[in-house]
Amino acid sequence: MQKPLLNWVDNTYVATTEWDLKLVSDTTKFIPVTSPATGEIVSYAPLSKREDVDLAVASCKKAFEAWRSRTVKDRIQIMIRLHQLIVKNADHIADLIVLEHGKNRTEALAEIAKGNETLEFALSLPQLMQGHILDVSRGVACRDSLNPLGIVCSIVPFNFPFMVPFWTLPIAITTGNCLVLKPSEKVPMTMTYVMTLMKEAGLPDGVVNLVHGGPETARMLCEHADVNAVTFVGTSAVAELLMKQCRGLNKRVLALGGAKNHLVAYPDCNIDMTAQDVVSSFTGCSGQRCMAASVLLCIGEQPTLIESIVAKATSLTAGQSTGQVGPVIDEASLKRISSYISQAEENGEKILLDGRKWMNKGGSGFWIGPTIILHNNRSDPALHDEIFGPVLSILACDSKEQAIEIENANPYGNAACIYTRDGGVAEWFTKRFGAGMIGVNIGVPVPREPFSFGGINKSSFADSDITGVDALNFFTYKKKVTTKWAPPEEISWLT
Numbered sequence: 203m204q205k206p207l208l209n210w211v212d213n214t215y216v217a218t219t220e221w222d223l224k225l226v227s228d229t230t231k232f233i234p235v236t237s238p239a240t241g242e243i244v245s246y247a248p249l250s251k252r253e254d255v256d257l258a259v260a261s262c263k264k265a266f267e268a269w270r271s272r273t274v275k276d277r278i279q280i281m282i283r284l285h286q287l288i289v290k291n292a293d294h295i296a297d298l299i300v301l302e303h304g305k306n307r308t309e310a311l312a313e314i315a316k317g318n319e320t321l322e323f324a325l326s327l328p329q330l331m332q333g334h335i336l337d338v339s340r341g342v343a344c345r346d347s348l349n350p351l352g353i354v355c356s357i358v359p360f361n362f363p364f365m366v367p368f369w370t371l372p373i374a375i376t377t378g379n380c381l382v383l384k385p386s387e388k389v390p391m392t393m394t395y396v397m398t399l400m401k402e403a404g405l406p407d408g409v410v411n412l413v414h415g416g417p418e419t420a421r422m423l424c425e426h427a428d429v430n431a432v433t434f435v436g437t438s439a440v441a442e443l444l445m446k447q448c449r450g451l452n453k454r455v456l457a458l459g460g461a462k463n464h465l466v467a468y469p470d471c472n473i474d475m476t477a478q479d480v481v482s483s484f485t486g487c488s489g490q491r492c493m494a495a496s497v498l499l500c501i502g503e504q505p506t507l508i509e510s511i512v513a514k515a516t517s518l519t520a521g522q523s524t525g526q527v528g529p530v531i532d533e534a535s536l537k538r539i540s541s542y543i544s545q546a547e548e549n550g551e552k553i554l555l556d557g558r559k560w561m562n563k564g565g566s567g568f569w570i571g572p573t574i575i576l577h578n579n580r581s582d583p584a585l586h587d588e589i590f591g592p593v594l595s596i597l598a599c600d601s602k603e604q605a606i607e608i609e610n611a612n613p614y615g616n617a618a619c620i621y622t623r624d625g626g627v628a629e630w631f632t633k634r635f636g637a638g639m640i641g642v643n644i645g646v647p648v649p650r651e652p653f654s655f656g657g658i659n660k661s662s663f664a665d666s667d668i669t670g671v672d673a674l675n676f677f678t679y680k681k682k683v684t685t686k687w688a689p690p691e692e693i694s695w696l697t
């Protein structure tokens with residue numbers, strides 16, 4: 203029997219609740235972690251109780267004063283070592299991601315590199331964290347400085363076991379905060395291992411603690427009186443819920459939600475490049491990306507483009523090597539994805555490529571192949587709901603105005619993309635898309651550091667984006683100091 207994972211507090215593994223191997227079948231205490239490729243149980247994630255959360259928060263509280271008192275230049279020395287340890291151990295981190303998430307190895311290594319890029323941004327904070335100073339009157343000066351909030355927590359989703367925790371962790375702690383991380387109970391192994399690298403890098407006890415658990419543990423963290431700010435990434439319903447809960451408690455909150463990303467193919471687009479890009483976007487990480495393509499709006503009939511997309515997607519194979527499409531996260535996800543395809547079929551939509559063929563192929567694991575639906579019926583649920591699997595809906599539009607009307611009507615607003623060779627057309631769409639991250643001939647338009655990441659509407663219940671300079675502002679408050687040292691005759695409040 204697999205051992206359950208343990209929480210990480212004060213730079214060591216701990217179990218406070220009675221975590222006995224005999225109890226792993228008790229679903230009130232543990233959740234099995236399954237390998238999506240085989241369906242086998244590979245570990246157990248404990249469902250932390252209040253005393254576990256209290257212990258982690260208390261550890262942060264104990265560490266905070268000494269950590270914030272260090273200079274930022276001092277803090278980044280540890281972050282430099284952490285960056286190097288992540289590079290050195292990338293293969294092992296990727297093994298864990300492939301095992302518990304299911305994505306292919308190249309995708310796993312790419313998410314590690316992207317997570318480490320946020321850490322690289324954090325290394326530049328000594329240059330960015332400087333305050334301002336100005337003589338505001340004769341003899342009177344004002345200065346401001348950026349200060350850590352205290353204890354912050356990050357609640358993260360399953361789809362990027364390493365990258366999403368690293369969207370917040372490096373910037374949160376380099377600015378002087380202490381952080382409690384709650385990984386997704388579906389992929390808890392990756393970050394549990396990364397904690398050991400933080401210790402090896404020299405991070406003092408209590409600066410980062412990790413508690414395992416599900417929704418209940420997440421809510422306990424958000425409610426905890428000593429937690430000053432919360433970041434959340436996950437589904438829109440939970441993002442909205444936690445945002446309201448945290449605002450009601452007067453905590454800073456940054457909550458990112460789901461997505462339904464629309465790509466538009468203008469008649470002049472480069473067929474081969476567009477087809478390749480669209481296929482990579484909707485099949486990459488098996489469609490389990492908040493930046494994945496969901497809907498392709500073709501302006502006019504575009505049979506050659508559609509044929510090329512279907513041909514490229516048909517040639518993909520199931521597996522976890524470079525270029526292959528991995529499984530989806532679990533049984534529930536598999537059922538949800540296939541039910542959207544079945545429903546579309548029942549509604550009379552044309553299934554140009556049917557990924558249900560991959561189901562039960564090897565007899566185990568959660569496999570479903572790339573699926574392409576050509577829609578006639580604009581009300582089909584597959585066109586509107588976030589499916590979070592390798593499914594592309596295609597719809598023909600009469601005009602660019604109609605394409606924009608459809609894109610703007612969707613309640614999400616994470617990403618959108620226009621494929622065209624015409625700069626004027628690209629500008630027209632860029633100005634009108636109702637999304638926070640826009641691509642021109644790029645189907646996964648992730649802004650790279652130092653640009654911040656984030657959507658609008660139901661894709662973000664936050665007042666700022668999550669990485670880059672926005673994260674620096676989120677994790678700090680401004681202290682304004684007004685000073686008067688000059689003798690009275692040199693002072694004037696007016697000049």
Ligand code: NAD
Nearest residue numbers: 358359360385386416417420436437440458459460461492
């Ligand atoms: P999820 O909402 O089910 O879970 C996310 C986290 O919240 C997990 O740690 C989970 O334990 C916790 N949680 C779940 N229900 C909760 C509740 N009722 N109260 C408190 N905490 C709760 O999301 P998921 O299935 O793990 O991730 C997929 C979703 O994340 C998709 O919708 C995807 O679009 C979204 N996502 C968005 C972004 C973005 O940047 N906007 C990035 C990655 C993923």
